[in-house]
Amino acid sequence: AQSVAQPEDQVNVAEGNPLTVKCTYSVSGNPYLFWYVQYPNRGLQFLLKYITGDNLVKGSYGFEAEFNKSQTSFHLKKPSALVSDSALYFCAVRDWGQAGTALIFGKGTTLSVSS
Template sequence: AQSVAQPEDQVNVAEGNPLTVKCTYSVSGNPYLFWYVQYPNRGLQFLLKYITGDNLVKGSYGFEAEFNKSQTSFHLKKPSALVSDSALYFCAVRDEMDSSYKLIFGSGTRLLVRP
């Protein structure tokens, strides 16, 4: 069965420090992995995705994520956090074997960047 785990409900980091939001997944076939961000009263906004190729994926707003097949992880990272990065972050996976193309989401991690 497909599943995504985000083990941290909240991540706190000081502005200017690096941040990491963790995500692990489980799928039957090869994974297609995504990160979305959600600001208050807004829909999910796409940040980045991994389909194939380089394990380090760069996305919007300076975010990047590293695909690690052996650890089945896809952690979101940013070298220097901004207060405006404070939001809810969702990791999602799509199984290449799933013909519906639906996304399976993690429970979300709230990122709080303090000034």
């Protein structure tokens, strides 16, 4: 079975400071990993994904994420937070060895960036 955990309900950072939103996963095989962002009253928007290759993945809006196989983690990072980054962030995983399986989402982490 596959699962994903986002241990923090909320992350608070000051504008200009670096931010990290944590994600750990569990799959029986190899993972496809994704980060999505949801703004109020909107659908989820894709930020970045890890498939294979370089462990550091760069995505939209200056976000990046680091895949760590030994720690089964895929934390989302940004060097300098903006107030406009305030939103709900979802990590998601799929075991690419399991045909027909759904994408499993974490429970989400609310990022609040203060000015």
